Each structure stands twice: as C-alpha cells, then as structure tokens.
Amino acid sequence: MIDIQFLGLVNATLQAATLLFIAALGELIAEKSGVLNLGVEGMISIGAVSGFITAINTENLFLSIIVGIVSASLFSSIHAFVTVILKQDQTVSGLILTILGLSLSSLIGKKYVGKKLNTKLEGVFDIENPSNILEIILAQNIIFYIAIILMIVTAFVLKRTMFGRRIEAIGEDLKSADSMGLKIGKTQFIATCVGGAFAGLSGVYLTLSYVPYWTDGMTSGRGWIALALVIFGGWKPYRTAFGALLFGFLEALGPRLQTYGFEMSPYIVKITPYVITILVLIVLTILKNGNTGAPKNIGIPFFRENR
Amino acid sequence: MKNPILEAKGISKSFGNIKALDDVDFFLEKGIIHGLLGENGAGKSSLMNILSGIYIPEKGTLTINGQLIKRLNPDLASSYGIGMVHQEFRLIDSFSIKDNLTLSKSNIYQNDFSEAFSKYSDIFALNLNAMTPVSELSVGEKQKVEIMKLIFHNSSIMLLDEPTAVLTPQETVQLKESLETLSQEDEKTIVLITHKLKEIKDFTETIYVMKNGKMVAKDLDTKTVSDTQLIELMMGEVKTSKFDKNNFKGDTKLEAVDISFTNEQNIKTLQNVSLEIKSGEVLGVAGVSGNGQVELANIICGIIKDFEGRVIVKTKDVTGKGVKSRKKLNLSYIPENRLGVGLAPGVSVLDNSAIKEYFQASFGPHLSKNVLLNSLNDLINKFSIKAPDVKAEISTLSGGNMQKLLMGRELISNPDVIIAAQPTRGLDVSAVDSIHNLIIDQRDKGSAILLISEDLDELFKLSDRLIVMYEGKVITEIETELATVENIGLAMAGINE
Amino acid sequence: MNKFLLSKKLYRNELATFYSFLIGFLIAIIVGSIILLIQSKNPFDVFSLMLKLSIGSLNSLSNSLNKAIPLILAGLGIAIINSVKLWNIGAEGQIFFGAIALNFVYINTSIENSYLYIFLLLASGFIGGSVCILLPALSKVLFGVNEIITTLLTNYIVFGLTIYLINGVWKDPNSLNFPAAAYVSESVYLPTVFGKLSSGFLICILFTLIAYYIKDKSVFGYEMRIAGGSALTAIYAGISAKQKAFIAMLIGGGFAGLAGAIELLSQTHRVSTGISQGFGYTAIIVAAITGMRPLGIFLVGSLFGALAIGGSVIQTIGVSSYISDIIQATTLFGALIAQFFFSYEIKRVKDD
Incomplete structure (x- = not known):
C-alpha cells in the first residue's frame, strides 16, 4: 500500500518537472546553435498569458496550446532578429526580452487576472483515483507526453542526424561551420524560434494545467531555473530531464515538508529551490573544474568578415 | 593561358581605410599546381578569401568554368568546386574526423565513406581511425584532414594558405608528394600560397606574385624563372638591412637552469631546458611551434610560476615569483599573440600603450591621463607609429603599427632582458625591417635578447647563437656562424646528427 | 557581384x-x-498627461527625480561590474538587502546624532548590497560559476527573505493588512532639498561622480578595463583579473544596496515589498542603453524615473x-x- 501523500508528491514532481523541462529543452536547442537566450522567463510568460486568454475566450484547449506556442515563438524572433541578423549582444537582448515579456504579458493579461478557467487539460488516460506510480504517470495530460516525445526526438536529432550535428557544429565553431557551407544565420534564427516555441508550450502548461489561472509574475523565476537546468544537464537532453525531475521534486517537496514532520516557515520553504539551484550550480562547476560542456562559440555574433 | 578553369579580373577589396587588394587579376588552369608568392601582408590570403566566398569584393568579376559568377558565399563557392585550407584550421575540435569530413552538404562520399577515407588515408599517409576526435590530432595530421575535407567536398580547385608553415621540412616533402598525386590522378587544380621561395620552386608549375595588394607577375613558368627575379618581384625596392655580428657581449643577464614543466593536461611540455644569455647577445630559438617555446617564454616572464628549475634575471633568483618581479628587474616580454595577450582587444590605443608601466602615471589611486598621453606621444614619435585616433580601439591600427606599439612600449625603458616571440609574424616587409632594426639597436645598447621565431631567415639574420627546441627539449645549440639551414631544419624535425 | x-x-x-x-x-x-x-x-493625450504629471510642476519633478535615485545608483553598480565584462542581474535583490541590512543595524543600534546615524545606516545599506552579491562573486572568481544566473536567482531568495521577515520577526503589529516592518524614527529620515526632492538625490549625484572617477580616472578602473578586455593580457600585465572582478562586484552590489537604503530612509521609511518595484531590472536597461557610461546613466536614469512616475499616474485614466x-x-x-x-x-x- 503506497501512501496517498507520496503519490501526491510524485504527481506534483512530474508536473513541476514537465514545466521546467520543456523550457530548458528549448533553450538547449537555441544554445546548441550558439544563441544564448536569457529571455526564457519572458517567453514562458508570453506563452502562458496568450494560451490562457485563448482558453478563456474560446474554451478550445487545442487552439490555446497552438496560440501559446506560436506567440512565444514570434516573440523570441525579436531576439533572433536583434542578435542573429543585427549581430547585437546576446546577453543584453535576452535580458530585455525577459523584461519586455513580463511587462507585455502583464499588460495583455490585466483584464484576466483572477478569472478561473472552466476547462483544464485532462489526463490522457481516464484514471479516477490513481493508486500507484504507474497510474500517476498515466494520468498526466497530453503536454507531459509531448515533453517525453520532444526529449527523445531532440536527443536523437542532435546526436544522430546530420541536421542535428550541423546545429551543434555551428554552436561549437562558427568559422569551421561556415567553411562547411552550413547556413549559420538561418539555423540560428530557426533554433532561437524553436526555443521560443518550447518556452511557449511550457507557459501554456503553466496556465492550462499547473495553476489554471493567470496572475502577474506567475512564472516566478522558472525561466531562470530552466536556464540553470541547461547548464546542470551539460547541454544533454536526458541529463536535463533528470535535472528537471530533481528540481521538480524540490519544488514539490517544499510545501509538503510539514506533512513529513519538518517545521519550517512556508516563506523559507518557497526560496529553497532557488538556494538549491545556486548550490547545485556551484558544486557542479567545481566538479567539472569550470568546464561545464557549453558550446564553445555560444554568445558570439557571427560576422563572416571578422578577422 | 589556354583554358582557364577560374578567372578573376579587377578584384578590389578594402578593410576600413586599408586597401587589401587593388585591381587584381588571377587565372587558374585545370590539374596544375599554381604558386602564389608574396610577403606577409601582400594580399594573398585576402584574394583566397574572396575566391572562397568569405570576403565580398567591392569590384571585379569572377568566372568559373566560363560561367560569370553573380553571387558568392562559402556555400556557393563550394558548389562551384572551390575549397580552401586556412592557416588557422577550420576543424571542429570536439567532433570526430568523420563528422568533420561529412557534415557539409557538399560531401560526395555520404554512402561510401569508409572506402574513400581509406583510399585518401593512403595517399596522405594518415594512419587514424575516422571516429578519433580532431582534438587528439597533431598539427600535421589536422592539416591532412583539412585537405581531405576539400576532397570530400568535391573541390576541384584547392586553395592552400601557407600549408607548410606548421610542418617540419620532412613533413613538407610528404605534402608535396600527396599534392602531386592529387593533381595528376584526380586532376585537382591546386593553389599553394607561400612566402617561401624554395617551396614554391619545389611544388609548383606556374607562379603568381603579389606585392602590396597588387598582382605584380602572372603565370611565370617555374622552370625558367630565377630566384633573384622572384625576390625582386616579391620584395620590390625595399632594402633589408644586414647586421654585423661583432657585437660586444657583457655579463650574463638571463639564466634559466634545468627547467621542466608539466601542463594541465599532464603533458610534459618542457624537459631540462637550460639557457644563458649575456648582455648584448641575441639567442635565437628555432622550432616548429608547439614544441615548448611558449611555455619557456611564459616561465621566464613569470606568467607560469609552477615549474621545476630556476630562473635568474641579472643575478637575482626570481623562481616562483610573478610578472611584477620581472618588471622591477626591467625585463620586457613581446608575446607571440599580439592581440589577445600583448594588447587587449576592445580597449583603446591609449590604454594599451600603458600596460607595461601604467603605475608610473599613478598618484595613489589616481591615474593621470596626461602622463599616459605624453608617454604615448613619445612612443608614436620614437617608433613612427601611425595611430590616427588614440582613443579608438586598438584594432583600428594595422598589424604593423600594433606590433610597433607593442615593441615600443616594451623597449622604450631600455630593458636589460627582452623576450621576443614571433615578433614579425604576419607583417609586411618594411615593418619587418624596422622591427629587426629595433631588436639590433637594443642588442647594441646591451640588452640580453631571447628571440623565438619560426622564420629561419630571421633567426640567422639576428641571432648570435641558436638553439633548436623539439618536444620540449633543447636538441641543438650552435653558434649561428656554424649553423646551416639544413641541420637546423633536421633538428626541428627531431633529427639530431 | x-x-x-x-x-x-x-x-x-x-x-x-x-x-x-x-x-x-x-x-x-x-x-x-x-x-x-x-x-x-489617444496617445497624444496620454503622453502629454504623462509629461505634465512627471515634470510639469516642482512637486512632480521632484517625484520623478526621487524615482530616478534607485535606477541611477543600481545602474552605476551594474556599469562598474561590467567594466570587467561581468553582469549583475541581482540589483533588485541587492536593493532589498540594502534595506534589510539598514533595518537590522537600526534595530540593534542607537546613536544620538541623527546625521551620524543616517550616515551609519546608509553605510550599512551599501555593505548589505555587497554582502548580497558575495556568494555570486566568490563562486565566480573561485570556480567560474555563471554570474548571470546566480545573481538573478539571488533576487528571488532575497525577496523571499523580505517576505519572511515582514511576516515574522520584523512584522509591525500596527500594520494589520499590509505586512511590513515597523517604521524607522523620523529623526533618521533623509531631509528634503526642495519640494519633495530627497537629499538622496545629492548622494546620487555624488556617487555618479564617484563611479565616473572609478571607471575613467583611477588606476583600479584602468586595471578593470585591461582585465575586461582580455584575461590573458591581464595575466601578462601582472594584473589579477579575479581580484578586480571580485572588488568590482562588491562595489557594484554596494551601489544597489545604497539605493535600497536611500529608498527606505526617504520613501517607504520601513522594510516592505515596496522597497523596489523592479528598479533593479530597469537599471539593467538604463546601464546597457548608455553603453555603461556613468554620466549617461545619470541622465537616462532621470528620464526613466520620470517615465515611471508618468506611468503610475496615468493609471488614474485607466x-x-x-x-x-x-x-x-x-x-x-x-x-x-x-x-x-x-x-x-x-x-x-x-x-x-
């Protein structure tokens, strides 16, 4: 007999992990192509608000998912335009993308604050009261399964296909990739927008499933944890998924600590994921001796005639 | 010219206010090895970068196989069959040899990779597994993979930019054989870019000569053209100085005793190296780069502190001490990597001019800009540096002026010891000549000079004694008068007779 | 072609x-x-209203400049840290931590002379900002941990800590609905210069000049420029790039902490979530847009302060x-x- 609290913890872990993982995977793809996009938080927010508004107005969840993905992807194209086409600083552009995304989504979502969604993404399999881990997994909604598929596909494409190797070649060494005739601008632009689309999906998951309402700043730093996850996962999809589960577990565990007999202020519990993220990053960087496995030419704008 | 496979006419290209190419014509004939000769900075690399679509010319036409080319980028160039091996290799270190050979869309051996790989491995005498990461390859092996990459990309025109610069004389002979096989059996059109006379005579059938961004001679027959003719074309009127070696040598100023060093990758890059230089003496260090020269220089200058052995500057033991201890003893270091080590990119000319002695312009925490400006003006006048705007980034200077600024900065204090690594690499003839004069001036003022160079002409011209480094060891030490190019070349390849 | x-x-x-x-x-x-x-x-109506209500009168102008103080100070801190090509995304947290440090010192000390006391409190705000960036700074120079992510995550930690304090040990029993710490005594309020303009603005001018001096006129600024230009050149020149980076980060964090202290002593008068309304993030824009130039940060910070005031007043027209x-x-x-x-x-x- 597995106790019900434990199952609740597993369920919450999976959900928190799904949210973080999809965004992290998108960022991983962009970074593999050499584009650092610090705008993840803003892109998730745009995806979350646009998906939520569509859901409220149409009650069509499929359409909402699509709108969330597309709008976040379009939003990320600002970063692609400024950094890939106009070759401006990726750090600055990404930071501003976050600030713009947060304020823009607050503006758009103002009228919808506090409204509750009538529909919510249901589990793929109809399981009333899950009683074991398998049933918990089966009871997850469609985006959870999409995340798993995306993980497998991304890992396969990056490692095993010419297309993926070419993306990686660009992020590793711009000049060599250029001499191979690879289309650097186009690839980076697309990879950035794909990263945005993934962040949008993560945002939709946030408002359609994880916490089915909209409020300002509800992304609460998850975009930044996703960025940390990419480093944690060493730019590898499966390891990033493992990291997402770990961080998801911590996020899920916090509010439940009391039920396991730990007395802790709920305010302190809330900050533990951030503290742990920093500590994990530090430990990881020490273990790997500063070499985290980042693509070597990440963050460098490509201009062919640079001497 | 019978039936050119490639015709470039009237090509011009500038970088900022520097005219790299001025109305250049160039023709290539199928299945032949062409030589493109010229001093460093003559425009050879710029021309090659245009043919391979990396630079876009401001003027000129390009015809390939009789077809006028309207647009060119590396991708298109490769589809026209043009491929280039750059001086800095374009290989992705973390990828396998196979990935590097096959990732391009123009790779023609997608399905029969292993057959093709073993065939060309034979031609190039390359004995490696295709899955080996490129980072594990030696410089010579990397170059072979680079040339093989062109074959895999189905390049019929192969542009090789200074391929022999990183090779030992023996490896050079091997390269010659491979290239001959390629031109004869596969009908590859090859361009060999070099500033070395001997190689262009050995390798090629026809020679083009560039000088100061212009093509000064076209389609010379290698068999009939004479060395003096080529030198005149290449150097023009510039007279290079000849230096006498009757210099007075004084007390020992620099001593390195039994130095050994193991780097972070746990490779022993220096083994029991000892040397001694007297006041007024130039000690030349020959060797293919990567044989411990950089490490030796960094140890002497205090950048690397964790090593075995001792360093003594002017009778003072500075072993284990840092860069500042050497500065106090008036030791100057002109590092091999001009922009990136000696000079900080992205920082102004003024700031860069003060790196050695900025603390002399400091009053407590305050840094006097006026003092810095005055010293810079001194430098500019004394070393005739052309710096239009001292507040602009250092990269607005030409390579020659950058090096003069660096040399001037390090030499103006009349140092007792000078370590100069590759001081003339990549500079044009007149800049090289003025740098050589600076070094000899300084020798006559009594400095002890360690000159690290790959340019044998330079070493023979300036040094009183020569040592050759190979795999971290000094394998030959000889008075320059007694040395010959042949025995130094053999020693560079590790053969010590 | x-x-x-x-x-x-x-x-x-x-x-x-x-x-x-x-x-x-x-x-x-x-x-x-x-x-x-x-x-x-109508954009014209909205913008002219914003203009009128942000700089149209002495009162509104001083409001705008008061708003500019944290933007400018945090922006200067970011600019100093960027001299060594590092990013401080943690100014928001440092502002809060400056206020927290101030309150901590205030609770545990008592000085008769209010000028001296104000000075001590401002100094503790500055030190608080430095303390707040200590972990990111140490982990950067010792192990090379990405400072962008660590400074950013610190914001969430400090914000959580603030909420914890104002709901717990520091909770003012008199503030029923709105969780906040107790007010500081009126004797340590920063005096106003004219209208509502806080003397914090004078401190802000002083620190703009200090930042300008550090970056452009000092030996330390020179060494930061070289270290920021190329780590290898710094090693070659005998400059310890890590030491410069560490000090720069502490100073930069201190500037933001000071902003929090001024905000507390001149605006909120107590620790609450209102200490900063995203000033630390806006400061990034201010610093980046000026190419990290102190005098530019002062001007753009002032403009953005007015913009923020304008933005808050137009809420009244929906x-x-x-x-x-x-x-x-x-x-x-x-x-x-x-x-x-x-x-x-x-x-x-x-x-x-």
Whole structure:
C-alpha cells in the first residue's frame, strides 16, 4: 500500500518537472546553435498569458496550446532578429526580452487576472483515483507526453542526424561551420524560434494545467531555473530531464515538508529551490573544474568578415 | 593561358581605410599546381578569401568554368568546386574526423565513406581511425584532414594558405608528394600560397606574385624563372638591412637552469631546458611551434610560476615569483599573440600603450591621463607609429603599427632582458625591417635578447647563437656562424646528427 | 557581384550611443502609441498627461527625480561590474538587502546624532548590497560559476527573505493588512532639498561622480578595463583579473544596496515589498542603453524615473502602468537596432 501523500508528491514532481523541462529543452536547442537566450522567463510568460486568454475566450484547449506556442515563438524572433541578423549582444537582448515579456504579458493579461478557467487539460488516460506510480504517470495530460516525445526526438536529432550535428557544429565553431557551407544565420534564427516555441508550450502548461489561472509574475523565476537546468544537464537532453525531475521534486517537496514532520516557515520553504539551484550550480562547476560542456562559440555574433 | 578553369579580373577589396587588394587579376588552369608568392601582408590570403566566398569584393568579376559568377558565399563557392585550407584550421575540435569530413552538404562520399577515407588515408599517409576526435590530432595530421575535407567536398580547385608553415621540412616533402598525386590522378587544380621561395620552386608549375595588394607577375613558368627575379618581384625596392655580428657581449643577464614543466593536461611540455644569455647577445630559438617555446617564454616572464628549475634575471633568483618581479628587474616580454595577450582587444590605443608601466602615471589611486598621453606621444614619435585616433580601439591600427606599439612600449625603458616571440609574424616587409632594426639597436645598447621565431631567415639574420627546441627539449645549440639551414631544419624535425 | 555588402565600420561615431538612444526612444514612443491606439486611447493625450504629471510642476519633478535615485545608483553598480565584462542581474535583490541590512543595524543600534546615524545606516545599506552579491562573486572568481544566473536567482531568495521577515520577526503589529516592518524614527529620515526632492538625490549625484572617477580616472578602473578586455593580457600585465572582478562586484552590489537604503530612509521609511518595484531590472536597461557610461546613466536614469512616475499616474485614466515598462524595454531594443547601423556599413555594390 503506497501512501496517498507520496503519490501526491510524485504527481506534483512530474508536473513541476514537465514545466521546467520543456523550457530548458528549448533553450538547449537555441544554445546548441550558439544563441544564448536569457529571455526564457519572458517567453514562458508570453506563452502562458496568450494560451490562457485563448482558453478563456474560446474554451478550445487545442487552439490555446497552438496560440501559446506560436506567440512565444514570434516573440523570441525579436531576439533572433536583434542578435542573429543585427549581430547585437546576446546577453543584453535576452535580458530585455525577459523584461519586455513580463511587462507585455502583464499588460495583455490585466483584464484576466483572477478569472478561473472552466476547462483544464485532462489526463490522457481516464484514471479516477490513481493508486500507484504507474497510474500517476498515466494520468498526466497530453503536454507531459509531448515533453517525453520532444526529449527523445531532440536527443536523437542532435546526436544522430546530420541536421542535428550541423546545429551543434555551428554552436561549437562558427568559422569551421561556415567553411562547411552550413547556413549559420538561418539555423540560428530557426533554433532561437524553436526555443521560443518550447518556452511557449511550457507557459501554456503553466496556465492550462499547473495553476489554471493567470496572475502577474506567475512564472516566478522558472525561466531562470530552466536556464540553470541547461547548464546542470551539460547541454544533454536526458541529463536535463533528470535535472528537471530533481528540481521538480524540490519544488514539490517544499510545501509538503510539514506533512513529513519538518517545521519550517512556508516563506523559507518557497526560496529553497532557488538556494538549491545556486548550490547545485556551484558544486557542479567545481566538479567539472569550470568546464561545464557549453558550446564553445555560444554568445558570439557571427560576422563572416571578422578577422 | 589556354583554358582557364577560374578567372578573376579587377578584384578590389578594402578593410576600413586599408586597401587589401587593388585591381587584381588571377587565372587558374585545370590539374596544375599554381604558386602564389608574396610577403606577409601582400594580399594573398585576402584574394583566397574572396575566391572562397568569405570576403565580398567591392569590384571585379569572377568566372568559373566560363560561367560569370553573380553571387558568392562559402556555400556557393563550394558548389562551384572551390575549397580552401586556412592557416588557422577550420576543424571542429570536439567532433570526430568523420563528422568533420561529412557534415557539409557538399560531401560526395555520404554512402561510401569508409572506402574513400581509406583510399585518401593512403595517399596522405594518415594512419587514424575516422571516429578519433580532431582534438587528439597533431598539427600535421589536422592539416591532412583539412585537405581531405576539400576532397570530400568535391573541390576541384584547392586553395592552400601557407600549408607548410606548421610542418617540419620532412613533413613538407610528404605534402608535396600527396599534392602531386592529387593533381595528376584526380586532376585537382591546386593553389599553394607561400612566402617561401624554395617551396614554391619545389611544388609548383606556374607562379603568381603579389606585392602590396597588387598582382605584380602572372603565370611565370617555374622552370625558367630565377630566384633573384622572384625576390625582386616579391620584395620590390625595399632594402633589408644586414647586421654585423661583432657585437660586444657583457655579463650574463638571463639564466634559466634545468627547467621542466608539466601542463594541465599532464603533458610534459618542457624537459631540462637550460639557457644563458649575456648582455648584448641575441639567442635565437628555432622550432616548429608547439614544441615548448611558449611555455619557456611564459616561465621566464613569470606568467607560469609552477615549474621545476630556476630562473635568474641579472643575478637575482626570481623562481616562483610573478610578472611584477620581472618588471622591477626591467625585463620586457613581446608575446607571440599580439592581440589577445600583448594588447587587449576592445580597449583603446591609449590604454594599451600603458600596460607595461601604467603605475608610473599613478598618484595613489589616481591615474593621470596626461602622463599616459605624453608617454604615448613619445612612443608614436620614437617608433613612427601611425595611430590616427588614440582613443579608438586598438584594432583600428594595422598589424604593423600594433606590433610597433607593442615593441615600443616594451623597449622604450631600455630593458636589460627582452623576450621576443614571433615578433614579425604576419607583417609586411618594411615593418619587418624596422622591427629587426629595433631588436639590433637594443642588442647594441646591451640588452640580453631571447628571440623565438619560426622564420629561419630571421633567426640567422639576428641571432648570435641558436638553439633548436623539439618536444620540449633543447636538441641543438650552435653558434649561428656554424649553423646551416639544413641541420637546423633536421633538428626541428627531431633529427639530431 | 553581390548587390549589398556588409562591412564593419572601423571607427564608430563618438555619439553613436547617444543617437541610438534617441532613435530607440522614438521607436519606443511609436510602439507605445500603437499599443495605446489598440486600447482605443489617444496617445497624444496620454503622453502629454504623462509629461505634465512627471515634470510639469516642482512637486512632480521632484517625484520623478526621487524615482530616478534607485535606477541611477543600481545602474552605476551594474556599469562598474561590467567594466570587467561581468553582469549583475541581482540589483533588485541587492536593493532589498540594502534595506534589510539598514533595518537590522537600526534595530540593534542607537546613536544620538541623527546625521551620524543616517550616515551609519546608509553605510550599512551599501555593505548589505555587497554582502548580497558575495556568494555570486566568490563562486565566480573561485570556480567560474555563471554570474548571470546566480545573481538573478539571488533576487528571488532575497525577496523571499523580505517576505519572511515582514511576516515574522520584523512584522509591525500596527500594520494589520499590509505586512511590513515597523517604521524607522523620523529623526533618521533623509531631509528634503526642495519640494519633495530627497537629499538622496545629492548622494546620487555624488556617487555618479564617484563611479565616473572609478571607471575613467583611477588606476583600479584602468586595471578593470585591461582585465575586461582580455584575461590573458591581464595575466601578462601582472594584473589579477579575479581580484578586480571580485572588488568590482562588491562595489557594484554596494551601489544597489545604497539605493535600497536611500529608498527606505526617504520613501517607504520601513522594510516592505515596496522597497523596489523592479528598479533593479530597469537599471539593467538604463546601464546597457548608455553603453555603461556613468554620466549617461545619470541622465537616462532621470528620464526613466520620470517615465515611471508618468506611468503610475496615468493609471488614474485607466491606462496600464506597464506601458512605461514596455517603453523602457522597447527603447533598448530600438537602440540595439540603431547600434547595428552605427557599427556596420551597408554598401550597394554595382554590377560591372
């Protein structure tokens, strides 16, 4: 007999992990192509608000998912335009993308604050009261399964296909990739927008499933944890998924600590994921001796005639 | 010219206010090895970068196989069959040899990779597994993979930019054989870019000569053209100085005793190296780069502190001490990597001019800009540096002026010891000549000079004694008068007779 | 051959950053107008109201400049840290931590002389900001941990800590609905200069000059520039890049901490969530848009302060205050686009 609290913890872990993982995977793809996009938080927010508004107005969840993905992807194209086409600083552009995304989504979502969604993404399999881990997994909604598929596909494409190797070649060494005739601008632009689309999906998951309402700043730093996850996962999809589960577990565990007999202020519990993220990053960087496995030419704008 | 496979006419290209190419014509004939000769900075690399679509010319036409080319980028160039091996290799270190050979869309051996790989491995005498990461390859092996990459990309025109610069004389002979096989059996059109006379005579059938961004001679027959003719074309009127070696040598100023060093990758890059230089003496260090020269220089200058052995500057033991201890003893270091080590990119000319002695312009925490400006003006006048705007980034200077600024900065204090690594690499003839004069001036003022160079002409011209480094060891030490190019070349390849 | 040719300009116009800012601001106003039009508001009316209510009177002008203080101070801190090519995304947290440190010292000390006390409290704010960036700074220089992520995550930690304190040990029993710490005594309020303008603005001017001096006129600034330009050059020159980075981060964090202290002593008078309303993030825009120049940060910070006041007052006519945030962010994007045209030359090449 597995106790019900434990199952609740597993369920919450999976959900928190799904949210973080999809965004992290998108960022991983962009970074593999050499584009650092610090705008993840803003892109998730745009995806979350646009998906939520569509859901409220149409009650069509499929359409909402699509709108969330597309709008976040379009939003990320600002970063692609400024950094890939106009070759401006990726750090600055990404930071501003976050600030713009947060304020823009607050503006758009103002009228919808506090409204509750009538529909919510249901589990793929109809399981009333899950009683074991398998049933918990089966009871997850469609985006959870999409995340798993995306993980497998991304890992396969990056490692095993010419297309993926070419993306990686660009992020590793711009000049060599250029001499191979690879289309650097186009690839980076697309990879950035794909990263945005993934962040949008993560945002939709946030408002359609994880916490089915909209409020300002509800992304609460998850975009930044996703960025940390990419480093944690060493730019590898499966390891990033493992990291997402770990961080998801911590996020899920916090509010439940009391039920396991730990007395802790709920305010302190809330900050533990951030503290742990920093500590994990530090430990990881020490273990790997500063070499985290980042693509070597990440963050460098490509201009062919640079001497 | 019978039936050119490639015709470039009237090509011009500038970088900022520097005219790299001025109305250049160039023709290539199928299945032949062409030589493109010229001093460093003559425009050879710029021309090659245009043919391979990396630079876009401001003027000129390009015809390939009789077809006028309207647009060119590396991708298109490769589809026209043009491929280039750059001086800095374009290989992705973390990828396998196979990935590097096959990732391009123009790779023609997608399905029969292993057959093709073993065939060309034979031609190039390359004995490696295709899955080996490129980072594990030696410089010579990397170059072979680079040339093989062109074959895999189905390049019929192969542009090789200074391929022999990183090779030992023996490896050079091997390269010659491979290239001959390629031109004869596969009908590859090859361009060999070099500033070395001997190689262009050995390798090629026809020679083009560039000088100061212009093509000064076209389609010379290698068999009939004479060395003096080529030198005149290449150097023009510039007279290079000849230096006498009757210099007075004084007390020992620099001593390195039994130095050994193991780097972070746990490779022993220096083994029991000892040397001694007297006041007024130039000690030349020959060797293919990567044989411990950089490490030796960094140890002497205090950048690397964790090593075995001792360093003594002017009778003072500075072993284990840092860069500042050497500065106090008036030791100057002109590092091999001009922009990136000696000079900080992205920082102004003024700031860069003060790196050695900025603390002399400091009053407590305050840094006097006026003092810095005055010293810079001194430098500019004394070393005739052309710096239009001292507040602009250092990269607005030409390579020659950058090096003069660096040399001037390090030499103006009349140092007792000078370590100069590759001081003339990549500079044009007149800049090289003025740098050589600076070094000899300084020798006559009594400095002890360690000159690290790959340019044998330079070493023979300036040094009183020569040592050759190979795999971290000094394998030959000889008075320059007694040395010959042949025995130094053999020693560079590790053969010590 | 090719129709268009892109080449890097060797020399950039000295005023390129300034022009880029103007162009960016213009683009942002246009974007803002479009958003207002979509919400069926007349942009002209809205903007003129914003202008009137932000600089139209002595009172509103002093409000705007008060708002500019944290933007400028945090922006200067970011600029100092960027001299060694590092990013401080943690100014928001440092502002809060400056206020927390101030309150901690205030609770545990008592000094008769109020000027001396104010000085002590401001100093503790500065030190608080430094303490707040200590972990990111140490982990950066010792192990090379990415400072962007660590400084950013610190914001969430400090914000959580603030909420913990004002709901727990520091909770003012008199503040029933709104969790906040107890007010500080009126004797340590920063005096006003004229109108509502806080003397904190004078401190702000002083620190602008200090930052300018550090960056442009001091030996330390010079060493930071070399270390930021190339780590290898720094090693070659015998400059410890890590030491410069560490000190720069502590100073930069201190500037933001001071902003929090001034905000507490002149505006909120107690620790609450209102100590900063995203000032630390806006400061990033302010610093980046000026190319990290202290005097530019002072000017743009003042403008953005006015914009923030304008943004908050137009809420009364039913326009979202987020419009000013969007204008600020879009200004920087517009400026980046303009920068491109100042750094690259697009030539049209004729076919022969």
